[in-house]
Amino acid sequence: MKDTKEEKLRSRVREISRFYSRSGRMPSFSEIGEMTGLRSKNAVYKLVNKLAALKVLEKDAKGRLIPGSIASPVKILGTVEAGFPSPAEEELVDTLSLDSLLIQNPEATFLLKVSGDSMSGAGILPGDMVLVDKGQTPKSGDIVIAEVDGEWTMKYLKKRGENVALIPANPNYKPIRPKKELKIAGVVTAVVRKYR
Amino acid sequence: MTTQPLTIRSWPRAILHLDADAFFASCEQAVHPELRGRPVITGKERGIVAAASYEAKAKGITRGVSLYDVKKICPDAVIVPSDYETYSLFSVRMFEILRRFSPDVEEYSIDEAFVDLTGLRRSFHGPYGMIAKKMQETVGTELGITVSVGVSLSKVLAKIGSKHNKPHGLTLIPGRDIHLYIEKLPVEKVWGIGPNTAAFLRKFGITTALQLAKKDEQFIQKHLSKPYQEIWHELNGRSVYPVVTESKSSYQSISKTKTFTPPSDDETFVFAQLSKNLENACIKARRYRLSATRLILFLRTQEFRDAGLELKLSRPTAYPIDLFKPLREGFEQIYHAGNRYRQTGVVLTGLVPDTTVQYTLFDDTAKIEKFSKIYSAVDKVSEKFGKYAVHHASSLPTKLQTQHEGERGDAPQRKGELFKGENKRQRLGLPVLNVKV
Numbered sequence: 224m225k226d227t228k229e230e231k232l233r234s235r236v237r238e239i240s241r242f243y244s245r246s247g248r249m250p251s252f253s254e255i256g257e258m259t260g261l262r263s264k265n266a267v268y269k270l271v272n273k274l275a276a277l278k279v280l281e282k283d284a285k286g287r288l289i290p291g292s293i294a295s296p297v298k299i300l301g302t303v304e305a306g307f308p309s310p311a312e313e314e315l316v317d318t319l320s321l322d323s324l325l326i327q328n329p330e331a332t333f334l335l336k337v338s339g340d341s342m343s344g345a346g347i348l349p350g351d352m353v354l355v356d357k358g359q360t361p362k363s364g365d366i367v368i369a370e371v372d373g374e375w376t377m378k379y380l381k382k383r384g385e386n387v388a389l390i391p392a393n394p395n396y397k398p399i400r401p402k403k404e405l406k407i408a409g410v411v412t413a414v415v416r417k418y419r
Numbered sequence: 420m421t422t423q424p425l426t427i428r429s430w431p432r433a434i435l436h437l438d439a440d441a442f443f444a445s446c447e448q449a450v451h452p453e454l455r456g457r458p459v460i461t462g463k464e465r466g467i468v469a470a471a472s473y474e475a476k477a478k479g480i481t482r483g484v485s486l487y488d489v490k491k492i493c494p495d496a497v498i499v500p501s502d503y504e505t506y507s508l509f510s511v512r513m514f515e516i517l518r519r520f521s522p523d524v525e526e527y528s529i530d531e532a533f534v535d536l537t538g539l540r541r542s543f544h545g546p547y548g549m550i551a552k553k554m555q556e557t558v559g560t561e562l563g564i565t566v567s568v569g570v571s572l573s574k575v576l577a578k579i580g581s582k583h584n585k586p587h588g589l590t591l592i593p594g595r596d597i598h599l600y601i602e603k604l605p606v607e608k609v610w611g612i613g614p615n616t617a618a619f620l621r622k623f624g625i626t627t628a629l630q631l632a633k634k635d636e637q638f639i640q641k642h643l644s645k646p647y648q649e650i651w652h653e654l655n656g657r658s659v660y661p662v663v664t665e666s667k668s669s670y671q672s673i674s675k676t677k678t679f680t681p682p683s684d685d686e687t688f689v690f691a692q693l694s695k696n697l698e699n700a701c702i703k704a705r706r707y708r709l710s711a712t713r714l715i716l717f718l719r720t721q722e723f724r725d726a727g728l729e730l731k732l733s734r735p736t737a738y739p740i741d742l743f744k745p746l747r748e749g750f751e752q753i754y755h756a757g758n759r760y761r762q763t764g765v766v767l768t769g770l771v772p773d774t775t776v777q778y779t780l781f782d783d784t785a786k787i788e789k790f791s792k793i794y795s796a797v798d799k800v801s802e803k804f805g806k807y808a809v810h811h812a813s814s815l816p817t818k819l820q821t822q823h824e825g826e827r828g829d830a831p832q833r834k835g836e837l838f839k840g841e842n843k844r845q846r847l848g849l850p851v852l853n854v855k856v
Contacts, residue, residue, distance in 0.1 A: 330512040331561035337854045352838055355852060358561045368856060376854035417839040
């Protein structure tokens, strides 16, 4: 008994999902009624509420339907959708390029070639490229590019109250406590190493 | 009399003009932090100052001064070759930052922009001055260069504002204050008024911008042509020039010139330089789908004496092969054996869209079709393998000597130090910070 009930619900979700992928919009209540064979709007209303509880779809402030997991019904209900039109296209809409993964702020990001090994413990080696974001506010724990008393360096930034220190990730180097001046040029957001 | 405002409306429009301070030199200082605070000069490959940092300007160095003189005036100046790739990256980024504030951004030149701020006080919850300051600060922190900004009621006035206080200035000229800013401004300093117009205006006793602005419309209509009537409106705070947001998609003319050192008296070499310029100009024309109806060529001798010629073409074209014959004929008219030449140039003008080309009765259309196929193939090859992958043999002798021999041949650092995967032609589209860490 329970199985057939669930099966029925699944087939209804499939109907709605098919409508959504075919016409690119969610159906109206009367359209749901037509496709599921439910004659009263109240029955449709109950079905919609049930599906909203399952997060298959959502209702906006005016009560109109917004797709929920229906855009990718496979994941939620576990039914494999055969004949889903162009899955590649649908699924690839929400992918990141390597560029946008590495670069949050394209206008403020600079490249820098690393020459020293003071951050080798953090996985940054000589010859690596690091991406430096000049627009971000440096936080304690960030790797930063800084000018300390006239010298340039790349270190972990550690802030505790008023005290600021630059900590290397290599035991051969000593932490730096700026005596006169500390200027932070940017925050390291990524490191890129190409092998071949 | 002069204390009376030109208009009492403060901000019927709010146009911002942004001008980067010593742009090329500032970019160099941004990517080479060790150059900050030092006199920096770009243009090593040109032999003259292309841009001078404010530290260098303070010592009396201006654009166009020869580098030989620079070394005399300011021996500690740092002279670097131009790195146009980095400057272009900075320029694109600067415009992108401005677009975060307003969609109406006009890219006026590589280092100048107009932005229409009208109506944005609401969304930024503050006055126009605050928005302008934010823009200036964002460019400063993200790019590490300073810019000067002027905000006023029209483009002409905004430009006066940005020039008012350089470098790193921020000048607001609301309607009721216009007269204060243009009272002492010589009329030839106004955008669009050249020395000839200024001399003409002096005949009527007009020497300052305010005097021009105060003239009545009848006088302006009677004595000045439309462009100057527009400037007159703009000076009075009535915006006429729109902020044009489309990027440039068409050209009036396309010119390509190249200087080479040492100067040459080798006819083959000089013609090859001209031929290469022609090929370059044609590549650009084809990229914008344009054809030229007139061809100008000129040669410049070591003594800076110019000889030039304008030729009318029988049919619009953007194919070098059609142009070599007139180019050769023109060259033979203006070339004098025994002269040493330092620069050649080619200008394509009378440009028309290549779709409207009308063949004459005597044209061999089959041949022209063939050329169009050949050149579209050449353009495709260049796209894949780089410019000059395929070129005409007449440009080949340019390889007899490098463009600039001696220290002027120094390439910018960016072109020398490559990351794995980068090559001579293609580098990552990000500026490189040059610090040792």
